[in-house]
Amino acid sequence: MYSFSSSVSAIPLYNKNGCSSSITTFKKLSFTTCCSYKLKKLSLSINNPCYNNNNINIMSKCLKSIATFPLLIHTLLCFLLFPQPLLSHDISGFVRLPARPTIITPHQLSESEPQQVHISLVGRDKMRVSWITEGKHTKSVVEYGTKSGEYSKKATGKHTSYQYFFYNSGRIHNAVIGPLEPSTTYFYRCGGSGPEFSFKTPPPKLPIEFVIVGDLGQTEWTASTLKHVDSSDYDVFLLPGDLSYADTQQPLWDSFGRLVQPYASKRPWMVTEGNHEMEIFPIIYPHGFKAYNARWAMPFQESGSTSNLYYSFEVASTHVIMLGSYTDFDAQSEQYTWLQNDLANIDRSKTPWVIVLLHAPWYNTNEAHQGEGESMRKVMEDLLYQARVDLVFAGHVHAYERFTRIYDNKADSCGPIYVTVGDGGNREGLALNFKSPPSPLSLYREPSFGHGRLKIVDETRAYWSWHRNNDTDAVIADGVWIESLSRSKACSGRPDQKVVHEEL
Known part of the structure; x- marks a missing residue:
């Protein structure tokens, strides 16, 4: 997986408020239409903020000829040819204040160590546990129980990954555990090792x-x-x-x-x-x-x-x-x-x-x-x-x-x-x-x-x-x-x- 270098994280990217509205004001397609971002981070500028659910996404019209360009080339062209103003605005005249830097939260654990752990509800009595590992030999297993350090049950899930241009994600694991008792604290660990986490299930009835x-x-x-x-x-x-x-x-x-x-x-x-x-x-x-x-x-x-x-x-x-x-x-x-x-x-x-x-x-x-x-x-x-x-x-x-x-x-x-x-x-x-x-x-x-x-x-x-x-x-x-x-x-x-x- 990519790691962020200090030179990149020091120049974060900010998108243009009301990009979709701004796009509609252009007389004709130009490179500016494709560059809805100010270059404050090495990035491709074409993505969701330019989508207006009242209009079609016109990005495709100006990108067909450059769709295979590397990220850096396209972004630098946007910046050099069409520099963006310090303050962004939409057609209503709204002006957004200068943006706040993004905080990068580093990963300092081993490749097999679970990271980015989060849970979500599945039905009335189950929970999906999701996490990511960088190693290729980690298992999609969650061990869990109602006492810390004592995992009486185990669930096996699946993992996936994806590629986005030059980026390759780690293994994204998902395992559904349960049935679980309501209003109960469970302790769990991911991948058969690593730190212990805990969660509390929601109540069965109001409040x-x-x-x-x-x-x-x-x-x-x-x-x-x-x-x-x-x-x-x-x-x-x-x-x-x-x-x-x-x-x-x-x-x-x-x-x-x-x-x-x-x-x-x-x-x-x-x-x-x-x-x-x-x-x-x-x-x-x-x-x-x-x-x-x-x-x-x-x-x-x-x-x-x-x-x-x-x-x-x-x-x-x-x-x-x-x-x-x-x-x-x-x-x-x-x-x-x-x-x-x-x-x-x-x-x-x-x-x-x-x-x-x-x-x-x-x-x-x-x-x-x-x-x-x-x-x-x-x-x-x-x-x-x-x-x-x-x-x-x-x-x-x-x-x-x-x-x-x-x-x-x-x-x-x-x-x-x-x-x-x-x-x-x-x-x-x-x-x-x-x-x-x-x-x-x-x-x-x-x-x-x-x-x-x-x-x-x-x-x-x-x-x-x-x-x-x-x-x-x-x-x-x-x-x-x-x-x-x-x-x-x-x-x-x-x-x-x-x-x-x-x-x-």
């Missing part, structure tokens, strides 16, 4: 607490957010896209895995993709998500999905749906059909809470990324409304914003509450500018880093709180009690019997 934060990256801000998250107990970590901000630089995936291992190895991390996971290169890697799908396997098959980019799971009377903003979502798509079936099969008498996560927000009053989730909203919003989804969480916009219950751009007491939590700490910085005057539908908005917590108390009540990063403390800046729509008498009738108020 349950989720941590929700998007657009993490790997900066000092990220480290602060994760430290604040870890300061209080929780059951499941939910991430609505934009994990490592590797942006084709595969060693950054490894660095991210090592950064989050202390947290992701002891609580299940359930993630969905963002634009920074795409890593598309026309002709060579036209479908994208190569690293994401290999490294972050989610339980899509268990929920009837055909893609790791969207899936659902149930835990403690809560149905969680992870949608894909950057794969097909039109009414004829597999994702749309899957979502229809998934929502139809929820028994709200047994599962009173339904929450949805996706990356590009459907409602947004920030100047950044305006309208990028609109086409998906128009197609899928009716499905969520008819199913009485309680909350929809998104990332992408690097700020916090909470809306009232909404349906079709109007306040609606039977619609979901929409929350943007793209404030995990990524290197691009905060989206500081909100539209003025504020919409009456937007109840709280703030451009600060932090994380959210959803504590579902019982079948009727949940408490949502947003915790601002404030030096050494995570300050509760916003909080609200929420009633489940499945228990609301006003919303128990036909979906078209809605209460309409203000327009967005």
